[in-house]
Amino acid sequence: MRRAGLIKPLLRINKNKSRVWRENYATQVDANFAECSLDPKEYVDFKRQLRQLNLPHKDGHTCLQLECRLCERNRQPAANSQKGVDQGLLAYVNKRTGAVICPSCDVKTSLANALMAYQLPTPVGYRRPPQCQPHYESRFPHLVDVTAEACEALGIKGLKEDQLNAIGAQWEPEQQLLHFRLRNAAHQVVGEKVLHVADRREETFQGSSTSGLLIHGGGNKSKAVLVSNLLDFIVLATQNIESHCTVCLPYELKTLPQECLPGLERFKELVFWLHYDASHSWDAARAFALKMDEKRCLLIRPTETEPAPHLALRRRLNLRHILSKATPVRHKAITTFGAMRNDILSELQNIEKVNGVKWKRFPVLNKLLKGHRRGELTILTGPTGSGKTTFMSEYSLDLAMQGVSTLWGSFEIRNTRLAATLLRQYVGYPLDDRLQEFNHWAGEFERLPLYFMTFHGQQPLKPVLEAIEHASYVHDVMHVIIDNLQFMMGVSSHRGDKFWEQDSIIAAFRAFATKHNVHVTLVMHPRKERQEDELTTSSVFGTAKATQEADNVLIIQDKRLTSVRGKKYLQIAKNRYSGDLGIMPLEFDKDALSYSSQIHSAKRKREKTPSET
Ligand SMILES: Nc1ncnc2c1ncn2[C@@H]1O[C@H](COP(=O)(O)OP(=O)(O)OP(=O)(O)O)[C@@H](O)[C@H]1O
Numbered sequence: 001m002r003r004a005g006l007i008k009p010l011l012r013i014n015k016n017k018s019r020v021w022r023e024n025y026a027t028q029v030d031a032n033f034a035e036c037s038l039d040p041k042e043y044v045d046f047k048r049q050l051r052q053l054n055l056p057h058k059d060g061h062t063c064l065q066l067e068c069r070l071c072e073r074n075r076q077p078a079a080n081s082q083k084g085v086d087q088g089l090l091a092y093v094n095k096r097t098g099a100v101i102c103p104s105c106d107v108k109t110s111l112a113n114a115l116m117a118y119q120l121p122t123p124v125g126y127r128r129p130p131q132c133q134p135h136y137e138s139r140f141p142h143l144v145d146v147t148a149e150a151c152e153a154l155g156i157k158g159l160k161e162d163q164l165n166a167i168g169a170q171w172e173p174e175q176q177l178l179h180f181r182l183r184n185a186a187h188q189v190v191g192e193k194v195l196h197v198a199d200r201r202e203e204t205f206q207g208s209s210t211s212g213l214l215i216h217g218g219g220n221k222s223k224a225v226l227v228s229n230l231l232d233f234i235v236l237a238t239q240n241i242e243s244h245c246t247v248c249l250p251y252e253l254k255t256l257p258q259e260c261l262p263g264l265e266r267f268k269e270l271v272f273w274l275h276y277d278a279s280h281s282w283d284a285a286r287a288f289a290l291k292m293d294e295k296r297c298l299l300i301r302p303t304e305t306e307p308a309p310h311l312a313l314r315r316r317l318n319l320r321h322i323l324s325k326a327t328p329v330r331h332k333a334i335t336t337f338g339a340m341r342n343d344i345l346s347e348l349q350n351i352e353k354v355n356g357v358k359w360k361r362f363p364v365l366n367k368l369l370k371g372h373r374r375g376e377l378t379i380l381t382g383p384t385g386s387g388k389t390t391f392m393s394e395y396s397l398d399l400a401m402q403g404v405s406t407l408w409g410s411f412e413i414r415n416t417r418l419a420a421t422l423l424r425q426y427v428g429y430p431l432d433d434r435l436q437e438f439n440h441w442a443g444e445f446e447r448l449p450l451y452f453m454t455f456h457g458q459q460p461l462k463p464v465l466e467a468i469e470h471a472s473y474v475h476d477v478m479h480v481i482i483d484n485l486q487f488m489m490g491v492s493s494h495r496g497d498k499f500w501e502q503d504s505i506i507a508a509f510r511a512f513a514t515k516h517n518v519h520v521t522l523v524m525h526p527r528k529e530r531q532e533d534e535l536t537t538s539s540v541f542g543t544a545k546a547t548q549e550a551d552n553v554l555i556i557q558d559k560r561l562t563s564v565r566g567k568k569y570l571q572i573a574k575n576r577y578s579g580d581l582g583i584m585p586l587e588f589d590k591d592a593l594s595y596s597s598q599i600h601s602a603k604r605k606r607e608k609t610p611s612e613t
């Protein structure tokens with residue numbers, strides 16, 4: 001049975017700020033191509049067809065590599081087929097998503113479409129993409145060789161302009177920036193990355209479906225060091241390390257498009273030597289390693305004596321020596337303290353980053369939970385209508401505003417209503433009587449890394465998990481919210497006990513959070529209790545399994561229902577990470593749909609000191 005494209009349930013309302021796609025020329029993306037997850041049957045059919053056609057193909061780390069037959073450029077008879085492989089006119093099939101990418105003509109299509117391209121004779125109805133090489137037009141037309149002054153402005157000790165020119169850098173004198181080209185797996189220029197020397201800010205511009213990388217080093221090397229920013233790239237690339245290429249990731253630790261993966265296929269070993277400046281990126285190496293095939297990934301754990309290359313050079317540390325100390329990302333099933341020693345030291349020295357992303361609107365949560373970390377399971381419960389959705393919406397918005405890419409599964413309320421709540425919380429007041437401001441705010445809001453599943457109403461677990469898995473791979477989603485779990489009950493084929501059913505759903509989300517290193521928040525109804533009783537962890541609907549599996553249990557307590565002066569507050573009833581329990585008062589601002597004390601006090605301040613205009 002052909003499964004529906006799983007990206008369909010995902011409505012993307014964000015574009016990464018620094019990611020400029022398809023701007024300078026038309027990429028040949030198949031018009032019918034909806035991002036889809038791989039249908040195993042289609043994949044098996046495809047491989048069978050390749051064997052029948054006697055087409056050589058290589059099962060790579062993340063992609064299946066084969067001669068491209070999507071356009072006319074490479075359609076020799078089967079006997080000559082090796083030629084295509086030698087010439088490098090390769091197509092790549094992503095083994096997780098089934099997306100077929102040809103970097104030579106910059107084409108991206110679905111496996112179903114590619115299946116037709118590889119059939120002989122070609123079925124009627126298959127429209128071959130025209131042969132054309134990617135042509136990226138730089139937005140910086142006045143680039144020159146790097147000058148001695150530019151090199152000096154960069155402030156890297158001992159660095160000479162010749163070295164910068166030798167690694168492909170150029171200089172933009174007017175805007176005072178260093179410029180590098182990004183190339184795809186066919187070595188075509190598909191984008192550019194720049195470093196503003198004044199504030200060390202980086203920007204990435206791409207106009208391709210294939211997404212490029214910045215790679216320095218000979219094509220014969222089978223090992224590479226991955227760095228996350230241009231300064232680290234410059235420092236490492238100019239060391240001319242014989243054994244390794246140096247690769248700069250296109251979007252730092254924010255996201256790694258699947259379109260980059262073909263460019264890394266040739267490497268048997270990838271060493272992550274990353275700079276962790278934003279707290280949300282602490283776990284990025286693990287998430288990226290999963291995407292690149294963990295088995296070939298090594299990691300340099302950041303410690304005082306082994307920081308990222310630029311810092312290491314500043315501290316006069318021996319870069320080759322640090323590189324030699326990289327260890328596998330994945331520990332063996334049985335390990336020793338010695339093997340974990342550096343992990344532990346690295347975490348202790350970076351405890352604030354390990355603690356996770358801090359909320360800006362909820363300082364009490366930072367105090368108790370320390371931060372929002374990947375790989376955990378949180379349960380939020382509270383009486384009916386107590387504001388679970390409204391609170392979770394603000395909680396997730398706060399994190400998304402700091403770069404935590406978030407996927408909402410709102411089965412109860414429609415996405416437009418949820419997005420309207422998020423937008424109102426973002427703006428701080430309703431826009432219904434200020435419609436003239438809508439475009440401004442919507443433009444800003446759109447840049448947040450927020451995604452929505454388009455499922456609505458009762459849903460079985462399997463397609464939901466598939467959609468989440470797909471989003472975590474393609475969009476590097478870090479936080480998933482399911483509102484609420486009861487909408488997944490009673491629709492499975494198993495007609496058993498409902499507690500058993502719920503336990504198995506929770507166990508599936510628990511396993512998912514751990515395996516994919518994604519934070520999952522489940523909104524759940526409490527079991528029916530008398531209104532005057534406080535809710536406790538055992539009030540969460542179902543068996544004790546729910547709260548046993550969870551790392552955090554948050555309960556909205558609504559004392560307004562039972563006492564005249566009662567207040568509403570959030571109780572942290574379980575906290576596996578630090579063990580601190582406590583409460584956070586929830587004072588509601590109806591205009592801003594906000595529970596944040598920070599928002600309240602800012603508003604009060606504004607009201608007290610009316611603007612001078
Ligand atoms: N403290 C509050 N005071 C007044 N109104 C509130 C408060 N908190 C939330 N609301 C409003 O109550 C309504 C219901 O809130 P919400 O949908 O978030 O609750 P819920 O707990 O998710 O509901 P359900 O149990 O149906 O899932 C919303 O219109 C919201 O704006």
Ligand code: FES
Nearest residue numbers: 068070071102105
């Ligand atoms: S060579 Fe692949 S589409 Fe042209």
